Amino acid sequence: MQPTISIPKGWEYPRFTLGQxxxxxxxxxxEYKPVNTQLAYQYGHGWRYTVLPDKKSDEIHHYCDDEIQTLSVVQIQAQLQAEIEEHxxxxxVLQQQLAAITGGSADG
Incomplete structure (x- = not known):
């Protein structure tokens, strides 16, 4: 079963998704900041996104809808290919370590 997120009536739908x-x-x-609230007055109403700029860092940033730019299909493909190659x-490396401790080949 897929997890479901419900957006309350009166709220705008987000432009971006978790994991995008x-x-x-x-x-x-x-995070959504509804109109006519202190948070909306302070930060602007609408969606704010928490973004991890680099998965190897503990640094995060917060952006509003209009501050985020999407990636092209080619850019996403390049990122995914780089991650696949890294994995x-x-x-x-893990196979080599396994072979070293078992005394055989773990090239399976």
Whole structure:
């Protein structure tokens, strides 16, 4: 069963989704600031996104809808391919470690 997020009536729908890759980084959180609230007065109403610019960092940034730019399909493909290659390299290292402790080949 897929998790479901309900947006209350009267709220705008977000332009971006959790886990979406953007030019600013990976969206890891979302927060809505309703009109006529102190938070909206302070930060502006609408959605604010928490973005992780680099998955190897603990730094995060917050952006409004109009501050985030989407990636092109080519940019997303390049990011995904780079991640796949990184994971494949990690797998090779783990296989070498396994082979070293078992005394055999773990190239499976």
């Amino acid at each position: 890759r953007t030019q600013q980084g990976l969206i890891i959180g979302m 494949q390299q990690q797998i090779k």
